[in-house]
Structure formats: C-alpha cells, structure tokens
Amino acid sequence: MATPEHLCPFGLKSKSLLEWRGYEVDDHLLTSRAEQDAFKAEHDVKTTPQTFIGGERVGGYDDLQRHFGKHVKSKDETTYRPVIAIFATTALMALALVFNLYEGFPIATWVKWFFAFSMVALALQKLQDVDGFVNGFLGYDLLARRKVTYGYIYPYAEAFAGLGMMALISNMNWAVLPVASVSLFIGTIGAVSVVKAVYIDKRELKCACVGGGSNVPLGFISLTENLVMMVMGAWMLAEWFSLI
Template sequence: MTVSPITDSNARTATLYRMAMPGHLCPFGLKSKSMLERKGYKVDDHLLTSRAEIDAFKAEHDVATTPQAFIGGDRVGGYTDLKAHFGYQVLGKGDTTYRPVIAIFAATALLAVAIVLNLYDGFPLLTWAKWFFAASMVVLAIQKLQDVEGFVNGFLGYDVLARRYVPYGYAYPFAELYAGVGMAALIGTGSPLVWLVAPVAIFIGSIGAFSVVKAVYVDKRELTCACVGGGSNVPLGVISLSENVIMVLMGVWMLGTWAAG
C-alpha cells in the first residue's frame, strides 16, 4: 500500500489514512481531515474499512495507530502530530494548563450576567459577584462529583484535614455543592437560614486556603489541583487559593449582610 498523494497545481495536497469500519468511525480521523481542510489542503482521503486493511497499513508503514497523515509524501503522523505540525499546543504527560478553570469561570461569569440582567434593575456589580461566586462553586463541585475517588486521590496530596481524616475528602464535594446552592438560594433574602450555609463555606474555604498556602508557598511543592476534579492538569496555586478565598469571603459577606439587615 503506497502513499500517492493527489496532485493539484492550485492547492496544497495531503493524504490521509483513517479507520472507517462498519462498527466504528474513528473520531481522530475525522478531526485530522477537518484540520487539514481548514489549513487549505486538498485531502486524498483513504478509508480503512476492515481489520485486515488496518493491520496491513500499520505493518507497511511501521506505525502503531491510525489515522496517519502524509503531506508532500512525508508522514506527519496522527491527530496529535498534526496539531503539533500546525503549531497548536499539545499537552504532554505532566504538562499543566489553566484552560479548564478559565472555561469554568468564563461560563459562570456569563451565567451570572444573564441572571442579573433578567432579575434586577440595572446591573448591580456586587450582586453579580455573588451570583458568579455561587455558580462557580456549584460547577466546581459538579466537576469533583463526576469522579469522587479521583478527586480524593488528588485532594489527599495537599489538603491538611483530608490527610488527617480521609472521609473529609469524600465529603468535600458535597459540602461545596451545598454551600454553592445554598448561597444562590439566599442571595438578597436576608434570611437567617444563611447560618446554615455560610459557616460551611467559611470552614471548607479556610482549610483549603491554608492547605494551598502550606503546600505551594511554604513547602514549595509542585502539585496539580483537584479543584476541577480527578486527573486534573491544573497547577496548584493561585487559582486554587482564589477558589477557597472566594468561599470564605462569600460566607463572611452573607453573614455580614444578614447582621446589617
């Protein structure tokens, strides 16, 4: 099976071999084709429709996986190799990124904008901040609850209370969800029920902030944060500290508002 890219004097060309079996259409093959086309390549698209074709292709080109892309007759590789070839960021094992928390905070900030515009006259900035913080806590809790075991594995790497009492690690995502939903329910109400919610946020936020400061700024350890759930590649540091400080401030803020009212 030889690679013979099509020729077109008016377009750059590439050849792609990808799996398209009756029971499985490889998503990486589709993404590779789309990327090549977006980059202006005319793709000579070869579908490998049986296990025998796939095995023969791998043996001929001495590769372990498909898809495989060729540009100008030279093999670039699979989807990740294509991303690197075109200059996109490719995270390797051990690499860290803030992308997950940026996505979460951007989404919750916009959600808070929508809530404030719909429910209030004008745009009270402090009210927006309360909704933003409450929504962020809920979404971060959801991230943890998707894989509690994975979260706890990461959490035990730095949380001082969970290290002494492991069940606290399992309770933490539920406590964060409780505090976030409770705060959202009580925003602007002045209800004494705030005493059932705010102390929880202050407690878990204070322990969390102390743990981050100790691990990162005192012990100088380089860890990943469990703030967005198990298997996170978000570095432990300012984002994690901010999450915990926000919980403390929200709790104190709500107690202060209730006392003032």
Template sequence: MANSTKRAILYRMVMPAHVCPFGLKSKWLLERHGYSVDDHWLRTRAETDAFKAEHRVETTPQTFIDGRRIGGNDDLRRFFGRHVPAKGETSYRPVIAVFAMAAAMALAASFAAYGTPLTVRAGEWFVSFAMCLLAMLKLQDVESFSTMFLNYDLLARRWVPYAYVYPFAEALAGVLMAAGALRWLSVPVALVIGTIGAVSVVKAVYIDKRTLKCACVGGATNVPLGFVSLTENVMMVAMAVWMIAR
C-alpha cells in the first residue's frame, strides 16, 4: 500500500484514441516506490498543448513531487536511481537474450526427446538454434544488416550480393544442423561463412583496430563488433567440424 506521506502529481495523456505508454510507466514506477499518485488526465490535444505551454515543457507525461517538477519518464527513472541508456549506448542484451533462449530451447528439446536436458544433442541444438535465432534477427531487415555487414566482411566488400545471401545461408545451415539432415550441404555452408566471418572480424577489430557495430544480431543494435561476432562464427565452424568428426 502507498505511503500517504509520499505524494506525487502526474500529468499524462489519456485520450480516446491514445493512452500514453510512458504515462502508464510513470504511474507504475511511482506507485512501486510507495507514492500516492494524483493522476491528472490530459484528455484532448488542446489540453495537452495548453499544459505544455503553461509549464514550458515539450513532452508528457510530467511528474511533480513536493512542488518540484521531476520531468518525463526518463527523468523519473533517473530520480529513482535507474539507468537510462544514452543514445547509441553499447548493449549486450540482444546477444545475451539470443544465447539464453537458444540454450533454454536446446535443453527443452533434449528433455522432450530423451527425458533429460543434459545430452550431447542438446549441445548441438544449442549451436544450431542460436544460428537460427541470429539469422532471424538479420532477416527482419536484410537491408540494414547488409549495410552494417559491408563495413567489415571481406567477401561482402568484394562481392556485395554476399551481404544479402549471408543471413539466408546461416538460417539454412542452422535449420539443417538442427534436423541433422543434408550434412553434405549444411557443413560446407557453415564452414565457409563461419571461416570468412571469423577472419573478417579478426582483421577489422584485432589487426586494423577499428571500432564498429556488430551486424550479428541485425542492423539496428549497438552491440560492438568483436568477441560476440567472433564467437558466432567460431561456433559455426566448430559445429561443422564436429559434424564431420561424427
């Protein structure tokens, strides 16, 4: 229950065709920190514009505590000591999410197939599922991916169509490896794209010392090129070698 001594005033847009999501987040955040919220709805565009003009602000929602304007949702998050990512800030969350989900799916598939999550097949599925998930992210916007990929991939810079082919090739190899089918096709594809990718990353990051964004999780993220992309490519090569050895 909110502490009655902690009160906040919140102004947010609640219109028939639009309820501001940041206003909902601000209200939830205040209540979570024990504030009783005096929730003022701005029900029309005219009300919203008048509020902005009166308080000389450009956005809503706006929160006030003890007569002091805290600001919008980002400002409120900072007020409570929460991190607010800066524009272009590096983040490994997309990569962590991909590999964590791939691991969970592999363990689940192993349990369903063999009655235990800890099998050799689970390890194989982890790599192949990760390839599929990474390919899916690239395929969401192949144009953006190809643009970022052309910054460092050695083959793509010599033959641009490869930048468009790569995510489809990775998806194909991942699906076939997950199924354990057509190894004569999946193994060479994984070996070729994985080897070229690994060499390209090593040259760009560790030899040329360039600071670039990684295209491994698509073209709209701020994951830095380096260890993550190198890991993706090494995993593909290792999986191909493992399948040959088997």
C-alpha cells in the first residue's frame, strides 16, 4: 500500500528481499483504501502486501521469509538479543574509553567502566517504560512484591549507582558510600530473588532486566546483572576503606 499518508514497510521489505534473491519484481501499488479492500476481497486475504511467484501466491512478508527458509520469530519467542546488544556495545564503549584515557590497557579499569556503562544502559531500558518494567519485576522480585513502590524506585536507583560509579572510578571520595551501598543493596535483593524464582521454585518467567515487554528469559542474564551490581558495590567499598 502506498498513499500520501502511509507507505507499507512490509511491502518495501518484501520487494527488497525478492530483489536480493535475484527476482525481477513487478510491483503493484495499492494507492487507496478502496483498492486495498478490493484486492483483499479478490484474493481472499486479510493483509497486504501479498507476493506471487510464477503466478502462485506465497503470502505476506512472514510467508515470504519462510518460503526462502528464513526463521520467523513468533511474538512470544524468547531471545537474548537485547542483552547481547547492550553488553557488546558497553564493552566496546569501555574499550574505547580505556584506550583513549589510560596508558597501556588496565584490565581492572576496563571491567569497572564496562560494568558502570552496562548498569546505566540497562537502567535506560527500564526508564523508557517504568510501568511496563514494574509489571514484569513484580513477577519475581521479593522486595517489590512486598513494597510495590520499590519497583518504581529500582530503575532510578540502578541509574544512580551506574552514573555514580562512572563519576568515582578515577576519583574515590566520600560519595562512594551512597553509590556503593545502593548498588550492593539492589544487587543483593535482585540476586536472591532470581535464585529463588528460577533455581529453587523452577519458574519460567520473562526477565525485566531490559524493561517491560521483553522476551528475555529470567535466569542467568538477570542473575549476572545483579551479581555485577553486588561486585561493583563491594569493590568500591573495599577500595574506599583501603584509602582511609
């Protein structure tokens, strides 16, 4: 469908996929709602676009992908892609920063920046839709189940801890105490909650670690996120006490 108000993205994607596969495409644009309704009635279909190869109807964009042997992800299919994208990007961000600001390559410093960047990135995902995050978080977090307000505070607390760590990595001062304490607290509660839900109660849940509506399964990834906050909090406290 191609009108001044709407250009169908699935039509463009279908055309691109066909051309990438070497097909010559005879593109029939539906330029009004009436044309679209008439097309649907003629071919007894519910959606457009529809692809025909050699006169045989293949179907919509998902059907076309399946025709070429591509996997089409279902709505409820679990995936680790969001967290892989976040951790890969924050690892590279930390790498770029360490290469530019430090001599040599101090591994421990890179790890600190990587953890801090990751915490902020994960907090940003939650802050996009706090209500959606809380809906998922209440499914397993022990403290949020007792005090729903904690679920609404959590994304801000995680952002505070991550940003605080970024500010303090190279300049330890008294502010370490609130930053590290918040990180250690929310990380510990989160880790205990995940262990209980997944490894003790054996529940299959979606993780709220990248915000509401994600299809990341609750388990190792969420546990890792919380362990990272625990480690960073404890690490910063240990360094602070060693300096005083």
